[in-house]
Amino acid sequence: MLARHSDPIVAIATAPGRGAVGIVRVSGKAIGALVRHLLGKDLKPREASYLPFKDAKGAPIDHGLALYFPGPNSYTGEDVLELQAHGGSVVLQLLLARCLEAAQAPGADGAPVLPGLRLAQPGEFTERAFLNDKIDLAQAEAIADLIDASTEAAARSASRSLSGDFSREIGELREALVHLRMLVEATLDFPEEEIDFLQKADAYGQLDALRDQLGQVLARTQQGALLREGIKVVIAGQPNAGKSSLLNALAGAELAIVTPIAGTTRDKVQQTIQIDGVPLHVIDTAGLRDSEDEVERIGIARAWDEIAAADAVLFLHDLSRMGEAGYVADDLEIAHTLAERIAPNIPVIDLWNKTDLAAPGAQMQPLAPLAGRQGSEASLSLSARTGDGLDAVRQRLLQVAGWQSAAEGLYIARARHVEALQAVGAHLEEAHAQLNVPGPALDILAEELRLAQTALNSITGEFTSDDLLGVIFSSFCIGK
Ligand SMILES: Nc1nc2c(ncn2[C@@H]2O[C@H](COP(=O)(O)OP(=O)(O)OP(=O)(O)O)[C@@H](O)[C@H]2O)c(=O)[nH]1
Numbered sequence: 001m002l003a004r005h006s007d008p009i010v011a012i013a014t015a016p017g018r019g020a021v022g023i024v025r026v027s028g029k030a031i032g033a034l035v036r037h038l039l040g041k042d043l044k045p046r047e048a049s050y051l052p053f054k055d056a057k058g059a060p061i062d063h064g065l066a067l068y069f070p071g072p073n074s075y076t077g078e079d080v081l082e083l084q085a086h087g088g089s090v091v092l093q094l095l096l097a098r099c100l101e102a103a104q105a106p107g108a109d110g111a112p113v114l115p116g117l118r119l120a121q122p123g124e125f126t127e128r129a130f131l132n133d134k135i136d137l138a139q140a141e142a143i144a145d146l147i148d149a150s151t152e153a154a155a156r157s158a159s160r161s162l163s164g165d166f167s168r169e170i171g172e173l174r175e176a177l178v179h180l181r182m183l184v185e186a187t188l189d190f191p192e193e194e195i196d197f198l199q200k201a202d203a204y205g206q207l208d209a210l211r212d213q214l215g216q217v218l219a220r221t222q223q224g225a226l227l228r229e230g231i232k233v234v235i236a237g238q239p240n241a242g243k244s245s246l247l248n249a250l251a252g253a254e255l256a257i258v259t260p261i262a263g264t265t266r267d268k269v270q271q272t273i274q275i276d277g278v279p280l281h282v283i284d285t286a287g288l289r290d291s292e293d294e295v296e297r298i299g300i301a302r303a304w305d306e307i308a309a310a311d312a313v314l315f316l317h318d319l320s321r322m323g324e325a326g327y328v329a330d331d332l333e334i335a336h337t338l339a340e341r342i343a344p345n346i347p348v349i350d351l352w353n354k355t356d357l358a359a360p361g362a363q364m365q366p367l368a369p370l371a372g373r374q375g376s377e378a379s380l381s382l383s384a385r386t387g388d389g390l391d392a393v394r395q396r397l398l399q400v401a402g403w404q405s406a407a408e409g410l411y412i413a414r415a416r417h418v419e420a421l422q423a424v425g426a427h428l429e430e431a432h433a434q435l436n437v438p439g440p441a442l443d444i445l446a447e448e449l450r451l452a453q454t455a456l457n458s459i460t461g462e463f464t465s466d467d468l469l470g471v472i473f474s475s476f477c478i479g480k
C-alpha cells in the first residue's frame, strides 16, 4: 500500500452549488482526537448529534448534525466523521478549512491533533473502501456508474452491480476455475498417473462447463457494458440526403442546421440519444462529394475520420433522386469507399429517406460493395420530415448494437470487464486445445489456467496494478 493510502483525508462530499444540506467528510485511521477538538466532546457511534460547528476562536460557523462512524463499520473501513451543515459553498469551505486547521492544532500532549490531514483526491474515499476490503473493484466502479447514470436502466443495473450481483458471478467462475486448477496442479506432482487421473476426475467435463458458464457471463457483461458505454453511430451519405434532418428527428430537437442547400453541414454535430435506455452517440457529418470548397473539403475529410471510428454507419440515400443516373453512380462510389475503409464487422445500414416524396416503385436495393455486411439484410425506408419509419430505424440500431432486451436482472459493466472476460476465454480455449491432443503438455495447461485466473481476478481487483487503480478512481468526483 502506498503512503498516501494511510493519510487522513477530508473533502466536501456534496455537489458544488446551493443546497439544503451540505456534507464535509473526514476519514482516517484514528480521528477521535479531531472529533473532540472540533466538537468539544466525544460522539456516540452512528448517532446524530445536533451541535454548533465552531471556528478556532469559538464562534459558530454553522449549526448542524455530526455523525461518527468508528472503523471498520464505516464507508471507508476507517473512522469517518460527517458534518452536515447548510449547503452553501462558503459555509462548507469554512468548515473544510476548519477541519484542516483543527487537525494541526496541538492536542493534550502538544502534538498535532490529527497529523497529515489533507484534502482528498477524486474517488479517494471509495478507493479506501476498496483497499480496506469493504467492496471489490467492480463494486467500486459501480458506485461511479450509479452516480453517473443518466437513465433509469443504467441506475438500476449499477445498483445491482454495487450490491454484488456481478461480483458473485465472477466469484462463481473463479471457484470453478480454481477447482480445475487444483486438479491439474495435483496431476503435475504425480506425473505417472497423469491422464488417467484427469480423466477420472472429469477435467474435460469441468473445462467444458467452465467455458459454457464463461460464455453466459460474457454475454450478460457485454449487455451491461453496452448500457454504460453505448455505441458510436455515424450518419453518412451525399449532400442533401437528409442526414441532419435524421439526427434532429432521432434527437427530437433542432440540433443541426437543415437547408435545401447541398453542403450545409461542415463540422460534425454529435448528440447522445437513448433508445430503450441504451446510449447511442449519433454523429451527423458533412455530405460526401468531390468539392472545390476548402472548408467543405476539410468537413468531408472529418466525416471520413468519423466513419472510420464508427461502431455502426447509417448510409442515407435520397429516394426522390433515385431516378438520376449520376446520383446512383455517386452512391455506388461512396459504397465502394465505405467497404474499403471500414472493418468488415462494422455494420452499415442502408436507409432510403424522403418516402414522402418518393416516386412509386423507387429502387431500394442494397449497394453491391456492402452486400453481406451486417446491417444490410433488409432495406429500411423513412421520412426524416414526417417521422415515418423512424421507429424501425431505432430498432435496427439496437439490433446492430447487440442489445437483447431490457431484461430484468441486468448489471452494469465496463469495456474493461468485457476485455478481461475475453482474455479468460482465450486462455480457456488454449487449455481446451492442450487437453484434446494426445499426451497433453500438462505444464502448458496449468499455465493457461493460471493466466485465465489472473485475467478474471483483475475484474474484482485482486492483484490489480496501482496504475489501473489510479485510472479508475481518478474519474470519480471529489468527496466520493
Ligand atoms: N420531403 C422531405 N424532405 C426532406 C426529408 N429529409 C430531409 N429533407 C429536406 O432535404 C433537404 C436537405 O436536408 P438536410 O437534413 O440538410 O440534408 P443533409 O444530408 O444534412 O445535407 P448536407 O448537410 O448538405 O450534407 C432539406 O431541405 C430538408 O428539409 C424528408 O424525409 N422528406
Ligand SMILES: [Mg+2]
Pocket: 243, 244, 245, 256, 257, 258, 264, 265, 284, 285, 286, 287
Ligand atoms: Mg447536414
